[in-house]
Amino acid sequence: MAENTYTVQGMTCGHCVSSVTEEVGAVAGVRQVDVDLPTGRLTVTSDADVPEADIRAAVEEAGYQLV
Template structure:
């Protein structure tokens, strides 16, 4: 298992959390997505490491911005 944490900008409510969780959760190998709305932290648990670009694309698809780490 691999775990990575990202910061997402622009989330303000539960719908935002659902959108990001759904899009990131569709990445191949992702097992769990945990979003902390107050901080914007998104923790991705997956079978193998997931590329930051795949996460960025999913977050963008959901309508938000992945902050560069």
């Protein structure tokens, strides 16, 4: 198992958290997604390391960006 932490910019509400959680959760290998709205912290638990580019693409698909 691997756990990686990122910072997401632009989230302002629970709907934002849901969107990011849904998109990142759909990335192959991702087992768990935890988003902390006040800090923008995104923690991704996966079977093995998932390329950051895949996480970035999922976050962007949700309408936000990694910083």
